[in-house]
Amino acid sequence: MIGRLNHVAIAVKDIAAAARVYRETFGADVTAAQAQPDHGVTTVFINLPNTKIELLEPLGADSPIQGFLDKNPSGGIHHVCYEVDDILAARDRLVAAGARVLGSGEPRIGAHGKPVLFLHPKDFCGTLVELEQA
Amino acid sequence: MIGRLNHVAIAVKDIAAAARVYRETFGADVTAAQAQPDHGVTTVFINLPNTKIELLEPLGADSPIQGFLDKNPSGGIHHVCYEVDDILAARDRLVAAGARVLGSGEPRIGAHGKPVLFLHPKDFCGTLVELEQA
Numbered sequence: 001m002i003g004r005l006n007h008v009a010i011a012v013k014d015i016a017a018a019a020r021v022y023r024e025t026f027g028a029d030v031t032a033a034q035a036q037p038d039h040g041v042t043t044v045f046i047n048l049p050n051t052k053i054e055l056l057e058p059l060g061a062d063s064p065i066q067g068f069l070d071k072n073p074s075g076g077i078h079h080v081c082y083e084v085d086d087i088l089a090a091r092d093r094l095v096a097a098g099a100r101v102l103g104s105g106e107p108r109i110g111a112h113g114k115p116v117l118f119l120h121p122k123d124f125c126g127t128l129v130e131l132e133q134a
Numbered sequence: 135m136i137g138r139l140n141h142v143a144i145a146v147k148d149i150a151a152a153a154r155v156y157r158e159t160f161g162a163d164v165t166a167a168q169a170q171p172d173h174g175v176t177t178v179f180i181n182l183p184n185t186k187i188e189l190l191e192p193l194g195a196d197s198p199i200q201g202f203l204d205k206n207p208s209g210g211i212h213h214v215c216y217e218v219d220d221i222l223a224a225r226d227r228l229v230a231a232g233a234r235v236l237g238s239g240e241p242r243i244g245a246h247g248k249p250v251l252f253l254h255p256k257d258f259c260g261t262l263v264e265l266e267q268a
Contacts (some may be wrong), residue, residue, distance in 0.1 A: 001161035004184045008142055008214055010259050018259045025231045025257075026216070027135030048216070050138045050184045055259070075260030077211040080142055082160070082182070097159045123159075125144050125152045125189070126209030 001090055002082040006112075006132050007045075007052040011065045012075040015057035019044045022053070033057075039111050040064050054081075054111075079118070079128035087115050087133040099123045107133070135224055136216040140246075140266050141179075141186040145199045146209040149191035153178045156187070167191075173245050174198050188215075188245075213252070213262035221249050221267040233257040241267070 012018040015033055022044075023030040029047040036043055040063035046053035056078060058066045068078055084090040087107050095101060100120035110116030110132060119129040146152040149167055156178075157164040163181040170177055174197035180187035190212060192200045202212055218224040221241050229235060234254035244250030244266060253263040 002182070005139070005142070005182050005187075008139070008211075010261055012259045021258060025228060025233060027227075048136070048139050053139075053214075072260055074256055076255075077142075077214065077261055080187075080211065093161075094159060099159060121210075122208055124155060125146045126206055127144055127211055 001093065002084060002131075003134055004083045005051050006081040006083050006130075007054045008080055009054040009056055009078045009130075010075060011056045011058075011068050011072070011078040013057070013069055013073065015042050015044055015055050018055050018057075018075070022046045022055070035059055036111050041111070043111055079130050081116075081130035081132050083134040084131050085134055087117060087131060090131055091117055094119065135227065136218060136265075137268055138217045139185050140215040140217050140264075141188045142214050143188040143190055143212045143264075144209060145190045145192075145202050145206070145212040147191070147203055147207065149176050149178055149189050152189050152191075152209070156180045156189070169193055170245050175245070177245055213264050215250075215264035215266050217268040218265050219268055221251060221265060224265055225251055228253065 019030050022028045031045045033042050033044050040060050042057045042059045044055040056065050102118040107115035107117050115133040117131045121128045153164050156162045165179045167176050167178050174194050176191045176193045178189040190199050236252040241249035241251050249267040251265045255262045
């Protein structure tokens with residue numbers, strides 16, 4: 001069911017500093033920062049040859065990653081995102097297997113303009129998993 | 135400098151249960167568990183089309199991931215591994231940039247039989263980074 005690893009998301013306090021680490025220290029291909037007020041984050045993508053790293057900085061008072069940064073003030077790996085061919089079929093299969101989908105259980109449009117869902121970390125090895133329609 | 139994302143490592147308490155989640159719930163291609171006493175872990179690989187997820191369970195009394203699991207009893211994302219063409223050149227460049235390499239600073243042979251180094255999380259957005267010779 002799951003396909004490609006679409007991205008690994010890393011939450012950071014200072015996205016400009018984090019982008020500099022990846023651009024200058026790691027010599028990677030790093031995009032410009034983009035505010036995504038609908039998602040409560042500012043994003044930077046690091047384009048690796050086979051996948052992406054997504055840097056996330058909280059944006060606004062209700063950012064969904066602020067709690068994570070409060071617990072991990074140096075930043076840390078926040079989630080992994082797997083692609084699926086059919087997000088509704090994937091959701092139904094996961095729910096039938098007893099897994100919990102976060103929020104309303106209905107896909108919403110994610111930071112890449114595609115339908116996404118988040119799965120409960122306790123059901124997936126302590127890891128927050130995002131599913132994205134491929 | 136950094137190339138492909140070689141793998142994302144997820145530390146788990148029960149690797150058989152975690153492998154079942156990825157094989158049965160996620161329908162992924164999951165390898166058999168392999169004890170790696172030299173590294174203090176048992177590993178399972180999840181082969182995605184573009185990269186791998188590495189599940190790690192502590193093995194033995196001095197497992198390097200036991201402390202992480204004590205802090206994260208449900209498991210969690212432990213590190214990311216980037217490939218580099220020349221690990222010694224990469225190490226020298228990182229050290230010159232002020233980054234800290236863990237341990238002796240000399241590459242050792244990792245779980246895939248290739249030279250690896252680990253970098254200090256504080257210098258890399260709170261993220262433990264492994265570099266592996268491609």
